[in-house]
Amino acid sequence: MQTLYAAGLGIKMQQHRVSTIANNIANINTTGFKSQRVSFKDALYTRLINPANTASAENLRQGAGVLIASTSRDFTLGNPQNTGNSLDLYIDGNGFFTIKDNGGGIMYTRGGCFGISSEADGRYLVTAQGNYLLDTDNNRISVPANTEQITVSPEGLVAFDGAEGATLQIVDFVNKEGLTARGNGCYTETDVSGPPVKSSARIAQGVMESSNVDLAVELSMLVRAQRAFSLAGRAVSVWDQMASNANNIR
Amino acid sequence: MLRSFYIAGTGMLAQRARMNVLTNNITNIDTTGYKKDTIISRSFADLLIKNLNDPYLLKKSAFIGPQNTGIHVDVISTLFSQGDLEETRRSTDLALEGQGFFTIQTPEGNRYTRDGSFSIGYDGCLITGDGYYVSGRNGRIYVGDESFVVDTLGNVTVNGQTVDSFSIVTFDDLSGLRKTGGNLYLNYANQPVRQAENAKVMQGYLEGSNVNMADEVISMVEINRAYELNQRVLRIIDESLAKSVNEVGRV
Numbered sequence: 327m328q329t330l331y332a333a334g335l336g337i338k339m340q341q342h343r344v345s346t347i348a349n350n351i352a353n354i355n356t357t358g359f360k361s362q363r364v365s366f367k368d369a370l371y372t373r374l375i376n377p378a379n380t381a382s383a384e385n386l387r388q389g390a391g392v393l394i395a396s397t398s399r400d401f402t403l404g405n406p407q408n409t410g411n412s413l414d415l416y417i418d419g420n421g422f423f424t425i426k427d428n429g430g431g432i433m434y435t436r437g438g439c440f441g442i443s444s445e446a447d448g449r450y451l452v453t454a455q456g457n458y459l460l461d462t463d464n465n466r467i468s469v470p471a472n473t474e475q476i477t478v479s480p481e482g483l484v485a486f487d488g489a490e491g492a493t494l495q496i497v498d499f500v501n502k503e504g505l506t507a508r509g510n511g512c513y514t515e516t517d518v519s520g521p522p523v524k525s526s527a528r529i530a531q532g533v534m535e536s537s538n539v540d541l542a543v544e545l546s547m548l549v550r551a552q553r554a555f556s557l558a559g560r561a562v563s564v565w566d567q568m569a570s571n572a573n574n575i576r
Numbered sequence: 577m578l579r580s581f582y583i584a585g586t587g588m589l590a591q592r593a594r595m596n597v598l599t600n601n602i603t604n605i606d607t608t609g610y611k612k613d614t615i616i617s618r619s620f621a622d623l624l625i626k627n628l629n630d631p632y633l634l635k636k637s638a639f640i641g642p643q644n645t646g647i648h649v650d651v652i653s654t655l656f657s658q659g660d661l662e663e664t665r666r667s668t669d670l671a672l673e674g675q676g677f678f679t680i681q682t683p684e685g686n687r688y689t690r691d692g693s694f695s696i697g698y699d700g701c702l703i704t705g706d707g708y709y710v711s712g713r714n715g716r717i718y719v720g721d722e723s724f725v726v727d728t729l730g731n732v733t734v735n736g737q738t739v740d741s742f743s744i745v746t747f748d749d750l751s752g753l754r755k756t757g758g759n760l761y762l763n764y765a766n767q768p769v770r771q772a773e774n775a776k777v778m779q780g781y782l783e784g785s786n787v788n789m790a791d792e793v794i795s796m797v798e799i800n801r802a803y804e805l806n807q808r809v810l811r812i813i814d815e816s817l818a819k820s821v822n823e824v825g826r827v
Binding site: 328329332333335336339343365366367368369370371374386387388389390391392395396398400402420500501503504517518519520550551553554557558560561564565567568571572574575576 | 588591592593595596597598599600602603604605606607608610613649651652665666691693695696697698699700705706720721754755756757758759789792793796797799800803804807810811814
């Protein structure tokens with residue numbers, strides 16, 4: 327029976343992997359998307375039941391299949407794409423924009439296609455989902471009325487028609503993979519990620535970061551996952567034949 | 577007659593154990609640094625068959641000859657051949673070329689692994705996927721961020737300064753290592769740990785498993801047929817016994 331469970335695990339794990347690959351491929355055009363990668367580890371080993379030679383029982387350990395060790399995100403920089411929109415911002419290096427989530431908490435994002443939201447108490451810089459962009463004092467960045475031109479310096483200083491306004495809060499984390507993904511390219515800090523530290527990466531205006539998904543890599547991973555999946559399936563059908571042989575002895 | 581029952585039975589049990597090991601190999605075909613297991617079977621000691629009470633004894637000795645009594649699984653051994661290196665270009669991915677293991681600190685003591693897919697913890701030190709620290713010369717390896725460089729001898733350079741080096745070790749007898757899951761090995765036989773001289777550390781690469789798909793598929797077919805063959809023997813013996821019980825001496 328252990329064969330069946332081990333092979334079953336193999337099938338399940340490869341399915342997870344295919345889901346991750348499919349998600350990566352689906353996000354091949356998402357601004358600032360960071361691809362995910364699944365890595366495996368072997369499962370616990372148990373001693374063979376009733377070995378003939380108990381003296382060498384320690385040498386008779388069989389494995390129980392495979393488990394997912396981690397699903398890690400690859401924070402490699404995506405390629406810059408010129409768009410010409412003054413509110414498309416690109417962080418050239420390690421770093422995240424700081425935004426406010428709907429519950430009042432702080433989130434971080436690479437996605438730099440911002441817009442202006444007109445509200446009752448003024449106009450503010452927001453993300454495509456409507457989250458406020460925050461400055462170095464964790465305040466929303468207000469856009470004065472009748473502003474024609476917004477410029478952002480490489481250090482993140484926002485100027486409205488030449489008049490200097492707030493500075494964008496750009497931070498980085500020691501362990502980016504420890505960040506929790508909240509969807510829409512937003513992340514929140516955790517114990518494992520470490521606290522945010524100021525990032526010295528430069529901002530480019532009028533440039534958008536593409537997704538860092540490499541289609542060639544994902545497709546070759548897909549083929550490998552498919553092969554591993556069918557191999558595990560093969561093991562299940564061979565086990566099935568063996569079991570039916572055993573059942574048909576008499 | 578009954579002896580053959582048990583002999584065929586041992587054959588089936590051994591093939592089943594081989595199938596378990598093979599399936600574990602197959603499911604780990606994409607596990608970083610996995611080393612495949614093989615089963616080594618051995619025959620039980622032969623029985624010497626003696627002729628009892630034969631009035632027509634022609635030979636001097638009553639002994640007819642040795643008879644085999646079946647096989648059992650003797651050892652499940654791990655094959656430590658090199659897996660293929662795959663380039664990932666991540667600075668935290670490391671692969672070992674040649675014999676050697678990374679040293680990992682776990683709550684239960686030191687463990688060893690070939691799996692070099694590390695990441696940077698919140699304190700800036702290198703950790704494994706399970707969160708265990710990787711050992712350098714004196715404990716944890718601090719790298720800060722992903723811009724560190726590792727040369728082929730395992731020396732870690734951060735901002736131009738060589739700050740640490742990986743503890744790459746090996747053992748005289750690799751069969752004294754035991755897999756404990758999570759891609760880790762335990763030095764079960766308590767062998768002395770020595771520095772690995774022939775291991776090269778490759779940054780930006782991962783070592784694949786050394787499971788060969790073709791070999792495993794062929795073995796699967798072989799095991800299936802061997803199992804079937806043993807089952808056949810059992811059936812034939814069963815039918816013969818049925819005959820001797822039910823038909824011989826029927827009035």
